[in-house]
Amino acid sequence: MTYVTKVYYPDREKFKSYIDKIYDSGWLTNNGPLVQELEKRLEEYLGVKNLLCVASGTVGLELAYRTLGMSGEVITTPFSYVSTTSAIAATGYTPVFADIDIETFNIDPKNIEKTINEKTCAIAPCHVFGNACEIDEIDEIAKKHDLKVVYDTSHAFDVKYKGEHILNYGDISVISFHATKIFHTIEGGAIVIKDDELYEKAKIIRNHGSDGPDSVAMLGINGKMNEVEAAMGLCMLDEEEQIQSDRKKSQDFYAKELKDYVTFQKHNEDATKSLTYFPIVFRSHEEMDQVRAALREHDIAARQYFYPSLDTIPFVEKREPMVNSRDLAERILVIPMHSGVEPTVANIIKETLNRIR
Ligand SMILES: Cc1ncc(COP(=O)(O)O)c(C=O)c1O
Incomplete structure (x- = not known):
């Protein structure tokens, strides 16, 4: 059977050599050296800053909304994978839809503007099938109404918009590294955060809200990627x-x-x-x-x-x-x-x- 997607397996010997490294280091999870190396290499490869690897794309989206720490309605697209919406609902916001443009398949900025009310706090578009949204228009609407923008960039690992990697747009952009994606870490994902303070906050929330060995600073989740997943990502990047x-x-x-x-x-x-x-x-x-x-x-x-x-x-x-x-x-x-x-x-x-x- 030929399926829509096919999991790509990078060089077996290279992957084994990373697994050996994990055994040697005795560090399997909790922000290990391979996760840190992957974050650094992805920042360089993609040309982005403030990138955090996470357990999945869905967890990345939930981390985005928790990090923004707002409440109210989030205007999103009805045409995407279910996580684009479920992450909004799971973190206590109300997902509200604005219809898509039938030709681009992406949320239509005209419909976003019509849907905004006093409860709206953010816009959550998705670059569907990797097709870039009307980023400039969405940005303008967000500025005009003082709203945050969270992009679901899960399909756009290989996309640049106006010469810059698409993860650079929006207040926060999230990407899935699920096994079926063009770049994967088995399960996993990443989140890119424009604001330095929010980036530091997201690191804490990703680690159970813990900001030190004996300290819990805020409500958190377990959003961590593990070392085996990071090893897969490092091998994938080479290919x-x-x-x-x-x-x-x-x-x-x-x-x-x-x-x-x-x-x-x-x-x-x-x-x-x-x-x-x-x-x-x-x-x-x-x-x-x-x-x-x-x-x-x-x-x-x-x-x-x-x-x-x-x-x-x-x-x-x-x-x-x-x-x-x-x-x-x-x-x-x-x-x-x-x-x-x-x-x-x-x-x-x-x-x-x-x-x-
Ligand atoms: C657009 C979109 N958003 C979010 C996700 C969720 O990512 P994950 O499966 O890594 O949780 C996917 C998943 O494949 C997706 O296609």
């Missing part, structure tokens, strides 16, 4: 170029060969193009369903990402329906894009679209 060039081959093929059959996500021209996912949009749910079933017969598992639209899930307040998000969720498929996509698989996808469309 990023290869990982990305493998994906580029599938991306180029799909972009050229599928364009007559389906619609693609409209790309933000101020940003580089991500190699994380390849979403395709159909005219109707029925057409999408037919293609998905036909691909399954060839052992190709295309997925309906992101479904369901997050304004329909149980723990959120029901307000106006997010029409664009619901519509897109019904008609979208993400197709496999990774080193395991053989040319035959890519050709079957093309032939299937040609037959059904």
Whole structure:
């Protein structure tokens, strides 16, 4: 079966040599030397400062909201992975949705502005499938209404916006390093915090709120990454170029060969193009369903990402329906894009679209 994502395993011998280091150091978790090394290398590689590795992307988002220490409504996108919303609710805020732009799949700044009220404290967009949001417009809205911005950057490890890594934007940006991502640490993630004081506060919250061996300064969580995960990240970083060039081959093929059959996500021209996912949009749910079933017969598992639209899930307040998000969720498929996509698989996808469309 060819899945949408495929876990990448870096060089086995190198990974083993890091595991030996862990045995030798006797340091398995609690901000060990490999976590510190990974944080430093990621800051250099990405060109960011104040980066903290965390246990997962979800924990990173929760850490962001705990660190901001506010209360009230957070305006977010209904079209993303569930964690973008659940982290807001889990930390005591109220997630409120602003609908997406049907072409970019990202939260539409016009809808953000309409949704702001006296309870709003932050905006939480996601660069969906690595497509950069309208960052400048969102920034302007946030400044005008004195709101914080927390970006979910989980799909955009390989993206620069106006020449700078996309993690540099917003008050806080969070990224997932889950095993299925283009860069991974098995489980894990990172959080990048603009403000130095908030960065120091986040370090304490990540460590159970403890600011010293016998001192608890505030309410915290266990947000730590461990040494085995950091070792995986250090190995992955060495192979990023290869990982990305493998994906580029599938991306180029799909972009050229599928364009007559389906619609693609409209790309933000101020940003580089991500190699994380390849979403395709159909005219109707029925057409999408037919293609998905036909691909399954060839052992190709295309997925309906992101479904369901997050304004329909149980723990959120029901307000106006997010029409664009619901519509897109019904008609979208993400197709496999990774080193395991053989040319035959890519050709079957093309032939299937040609037959059904
Ligand atoms: C957009 C988005 N946000 C958050 C997450 C959560 O990350 P994690 O699985 O590392 O908790 C994911 C997960 O894959 C994601 O795609």
